Amino acid sequence: MMNALRIAVVGYGNIGRYAVEAVAAAPDMELAGVVRRSAVTSAEEAKQLADIPVVTDVGQLGQVDVAILCGPTRSIPETAPQYLARGIHTVDSYDIHGESLWRLRADLDAVGKKHGRVAVVAAGWDPGSDSLLRALFLAMAPKGITYTNFGPGMSMGHSVCAKGKPGVRDALSMTIPTGTGVHRRMVYVELEANADLADVTAAIKADPYFAHDDTRVFAVSSIDDIKDMGHGVQMERKGVSGATHNQLFEFRMTINNPALTSQIMVSAARAAARHLQPGAYTLPEIAPMDMLPGDRETLVKTLI
């Protein structure tokens, strides 16, 4: 029996809460504690965290193998190197695609190698498990097009944008997939007393966030009453294996968003601590079996 991995959850927002649950459910991990800027919590949080060490510095938690970084994406480039430099593997769910993600991976690769530690970068579901599937589909049919359709589910960025319009007290923007990577925005707004729905609709539709999509705006009496953490993805690829066309692949999931994100981070923490060489990795750069508990022989016999 291997020693349990000691995990620190850094940040206690939505993702952090679910990460605490995922660590508790992992047979080979124990929660060292939660790191947050302030140890002061609400009454509800105090109850949730009753038996969990909550500290402002990871050094107060004793030995820690992996830090699951649950703070905002923009904090990751500054936070992750600090943990790596202290000899702690990191996992994040950095969620901006493209250039900045490559830069983060390159920076953490250098810091990780210097300190003999592993950083798993962008280990959520998109980027994350969806990226891994895109890589697999490409290996199975190198030519063709992959479409990633998001939703139905809430878009944080679009919701915040709609909420910022004059006359809007609160807003929720749902992303609805209509196939081949095209999305409709269903925007629900809680209006202020004297606001006009037509004006609000025009303001939302004119915003660059929405201008290029089919956008529909609806007034509701309470945003809180319609909030739901559910989300989904449909990925489709039609491609060519060798010289054979029309190979069809489809992946769908319907999931609780923060629960899946934190579970993938926790599974990636296992790969970081048990299997990977020092450096930084995105999810398609990790063997899926390295994210699973249990011995290799049993896994090969039961899972292959």
Next chain:
Amino acid sequence: MMNALRIAVVGYGNIGRYAVEAVAAAPDMELAGVVRRSAVTSAEEAKQLADIPVVTDVGQLGQVDVAILCGPTRSIPETAPQYLARGIHTVDSYDIHGESLWRLRADLDAVGKKHGRVAVVAAGWDPGSDSLLRALFLAMAPKGITYTNFGPGMSMGHSVCAKGKPGVRDALSMTIPTGTGVHRRMVYVELEANADLADVTAAIKADPYFAHDDTRVFAVSSIDDIKDMGHGVQMERKGVSGATHNQLFEFRMTINNPALTSQIMVSAARAAARHLQPGAYTLPEIAPMDMLPGDRETLVKTLI
């Protein structure tokens, strides 16, 4: 620009033919040649192989980096070590699950390490890419049930069994998925002149191959007229991420069977020659990105 990988295709049955096509389509590979027991071919084969070196011993092909083993599954345990011992990485699509697969992996792991070479084992689609997806789904929702539903598509084993019954000239057994891992067998038989469909049906249904499944038998005038290399899979998982139940995942594909098998083997050859440490690996033990051509920076920027 890296040197092109030189690939030998070993065996020229169904899979071997498609493997030749997949190597030709790969931007970073060249076909060293085809290895088969006898260089004598039919007129049609002679045309297909006109510009391809066909030899009986891989030593006649000059430098070879990877051998794609396209012979029967039962030949792999004997064939693969010979290539590894000659300093050539191997990829196979060994397709028996369980104990014997683990034994093959363990044996080739030892031989591979001794000779500093890589063996990728069971690199088809099931076992293979389906196994990789089962591992990924388990990392995303560690508790729950994964069902793998095969088809619609031809089952070789069931077809051969039905063909063996008295009065049957030729047979084709289709596997039809009915969900939660349960399958129906649709069996098409070409009868001999004086055979009775009722007798043939009874004989097929009584065979252990069919006895536990819903089996329907139909007489057709020509098996050759209904043969189709298409196959498919539906995988479903409903599971728990952390403490959150009812996470739903589904994967479907509809594919040409030998084209996909050989494409996955060719993609795995790239991982073997470019990325993996000596030893043996099943597909879930390989990072999907290691199966793709192109530099890491471009892949991370475009695929993640």
